Amino acid sequence: MLILGISAYYHDSAAALVADGNIIAAAQEERFSRKKHDAKFPSAAITYCLKEAAISLTDLNQIVFYDKPLVKFERLLETYLNYAPRGIYSFLKAMPVWLKEKLYLKTLLKKELAKLAECKVSELPPLFFTEHHQSHAASAFFPSPFDRAAVLCLDGVGEWATTSVWLGDGNQLIPHWEIHFPHSLGLLYSAFTYYIGFKVNSGEYKLMGLAPYGEPKYVDQILEHLIDLKEDGTFRLNMDYFNYTVGLTMTNHKFHELFGKPPRQPEGKITQREMDLARSIQHVVEEIVLRLAKTVRKELSADYLCLAGGVALNCVANGRVLRESGFKDIWIQPASGDAGGAVGAALSLWYQYHEMERISTQKDPMGGGYLGPRFTDAEILDYLHASDASYQRLDDDELMPYLAEILEQGNVVGWFSGRMEFGPRALGSRSIIGDPRNPKMQSVMNLKIKYRESFRPFAPSVLAERVSDYFELDRPSPYMLIVAPVKQELCLSMTPEEQQRFGINKLNVKRSHIPAITHVDYSARIQTVHQETNPRYYNLIRHFEAKTGCAVLVNTSFNVRGEPIVCTPKDAYECFMGTEMDYLVIENFLLAKSAQPDSATAQTRSFILD
Structure with a gap:
């Protein structure tokens, strides 16, 4: 059975081809378009995946998208209503895109796929949709070397979930609990990325690299004003300091007053203050991830942990989890961000929808991550x-x-x-x-x-x-x-x-x-x-x-x-x-x-x- 997974329209669009549970090919659209974090329909990535398997699009058995746009739209509407009348400008800016394209994503996807295949929409393979964090969890567990493991997904936001906990067992992924938007560890980190003057969704690596140059001087301020952190790692953000629910920026004037200045201008001089802020938020994120991991190990009585979502790319936090959480071992999806959702969606359909037996975990199903094109x-x-x-x-x-x-x-x-x-x-x-x-x-x-x-x-x-x-x-x-x-x-x-x-x-x-x-x-x-x-x-x-x-x-x-x-x-x-x-x-x-x-x-x- 041939299943094509697709991630698109938000950031890091990608495609992945799975044949009888084996990952044959996967690639991000940005590599072909040369536009970093390209979010458009991944036509070039899909074309590559089909070429690698020497098939046409109509040879596929099924196609699956990595999240559920209608549920995401519900979250956007509910958020705008909860914060009204604030956010009207953001609402007016977002709605035309949703009303024109994203609300009718199923129709749009079929149109793009038919155009790519040069066929009628009626001739396309069936199209499925998984939940965003389900795709993340599947991308983390099913390619892992573990028969049974806890799964922790941490990102900005999917439909509603920003943090989710699952138990992976054989060919099953059992959801346990979630933390919902707007309370998000990924968005908290991105808020500091923005405030320190780096680009959200790409500058988080810079923030992590900058942190060791600073001192954790602002940890107490973060924990006292920005986040209510519990012993078990669960948390709630104080939304009085953030703007991402209602505006086009991550932080607001109250956040800026707390730390004494407006955000650093991109390409401006990086001072000791920015280094100390980076170190402080990195310290807080590590502490939250570590507490969550320890809680999950205890609740699920699991010896192993799988991680996915954008926060799972924080390799400093991962190192601490490996050394301090008590798990025997951990496995992290190498494409932990949205791109990896294409792989997860396809694997979720194969194992969870079709209830297929799990492929042996003795070899790395991700093939070392080498899933893109080669040249003669x-x-x-x-x-x-x-x-x-x-x-x-x-x-x-x-x-x-x-x-x-x-x-x-x-x-x-x-x-x-x-x-x-x-x-x-x-x-x-x-x-x-x-x-x-x-x-x-x-x-x-x-x-x-x-x-x-x-x-x-x-x-x-x-x-x-x-x-x-x-x-x-x-x-x-x-x-x-x-x-x-x-x-x-x-x-x-x-x-x-x-x-x-x-x-x-x-x-x-x-x-x-x-x-x-x-x-x-x-x-x-x-x-x-x-x-x-x-x-x-x-x-x-x-x-x-x-x-x-x-x-x-x-x-x-x-x-x-x-x-x-x-x-x-x-x-x-x-x-x-x-x-x-x-x-x-x-x-x-x-x-x-x-x-x-x-x-x-x-x-x-x-x-x-x-």
């Missing part, structure tokens, strides 16, 4: 020749040791190999890589390659069997969703003068023997690399280890600020030529920046900042 040598050559690019083709037995030498010399390499990753993290298919031992690598990558804030940390890719040699972690972390401390013996002591530094001045202190991936709090966001799921990237790291004695590489996503991760050879080459990367690898084709024609540099575009 012929396709790559067509583009390279059309671009007059200078390249050499090397087999892996020659390429890998040569790349290890290139990396050891301090060069930054764009790495394009195999199937593109699904989810927000680059996992060694569309990555920019470098030597983690190089103390200049973080600043070079941030300022000359990624064109982003200097404070943002980079992740290590480490051979799975070597992870405990470098980090305080005793299990796999294939999806870069766990933060753990760098091993003590690799850390360097700070001088008394260095210990007195505050804020961004902490950045230039060398903290370990792998400084490029060691954050200012001696932590790292870890990706374990496995021979079974990405043998080529694993092979490269093995060669780098043979050359240098270090089984770790710096890994950041192959994109610049404001753009999605690259998808095609064209995307990769243009990004390569538009930055100060030194080398580019596209499968077995090696390109040196110094050898490229002047015309290629002239044709590259300037990148948009978010």
